[in-house]
Amino acid sequence: MTSQTTAPSAQQQGSHHWVxxxxxxxxxxxxxxxxxxxxxxxxxxxxxxxxxxxxxxxAPEMTRANVVFFSLEPNQL
Structure with missing residues (x-):
């Protein structure tokens, strides 16, 4: 079985992944x-x-929201 993905290639993504x-x-x-x-x-x-x-x-209502979690990692495995 061959699977295909429609996700952007690594070259089209940013250098870091954030949450x-x-x-x-x-x-x-x-x-x-x-x-x-x-x-x-x-x-x-x-x-x-x-x-x-x-x-x-x-989303202007989120301007004053509390940050509960933040992660920034290099976008590579």
Whole structure:
């Protein structure tokens, strides 16, 4: 059996994989994930803030959400 995938190839993905869980206490909890290629010299904090800001742009109600979990790992096995 041959399986095919429609996922983007590694070259089309970012250099790092991230997962972030946000919570609005008593109202909502959301886990988001994706890939990201940080600019040269970026720190983990820079990436954290950029991702959280992007999430806030897409879902303004999550701008003030509490970060329950954040993971940033190289996107390779």
């Amino acid at each position: 972030m869980t946000l919570e609005l206490p008593g109202r909502a909890m959301n886990t988001l994930y994706g890939t990201w290629t940080p600019p040269e010299g970026a720190t983990r904090h820079d990436v954290f803030m950029a991702i959280k800001t992007d999430i806030g742009r897409e």
